Amino acid sequence: GNSVTQMEGPVTLSEEAFLTINCTYTATGYPSLFWYVQYPGEGLQLLLKATKADDKGSNKGFEATYRKETTSFHLEKGSVQVSDSAVYFCALRTGANNLFFGTGTRLTVIP
């Protein structure tokens, strides 16, 4: 079946620290992979995506590389800001529109 496992939070970092949020998946077929971000009081927003192996998705300084050999899609950012504080969800999609989500990781960045 399809499932996503991401590291549990919460994660607390100081401003300008390096961020990694781990995400691994199991899937039938060849999934597309996503990271969504949810800021307080708002809906999930697509942060970045990758549709095939070795693709790198990037946006707003965040990056994630689709690693088929390790079935992973870890989210990284070299220098986090207070404004990056949010909940981050890893997700996959196979075939139709159905998305399968991880449990979410809450990130808090302190000045």
Add this chain to the structure above:
Amino acid sequence: GAVVSQHPSWVICKSGTSVKIECRSLDFQATTMFWYRQFPKQSLMLMATSNEGSKATYEQGVEKDKFLINHASLTLSTLTVTSAHPEDSSFYICSAATTGEREQFFGPGTRLTVL
């Protein structure tokens, strides 16, 4: 970007009553809307998919008579939790997509607490 709203943002009700949650696409026409449920510290789980003007398709294990979904227009879908019980307490999130576009745009969610 595309905006999806939900109303109410939170609701508390008594056991046995029904609660309606609205999901609206504010600046685009949503041919497909999705309803998810999220329990604490768990993933978002897809409950059902609805296409405008047709019956919703429910995921396995979701009771269609308990969770009534109506997608009567291209900008509005409603989820009614009938005869709610405390175990229905959860965070309900909708998303919307337009024809030919697979990206889903998410609402901010509705927290339901059943006493």
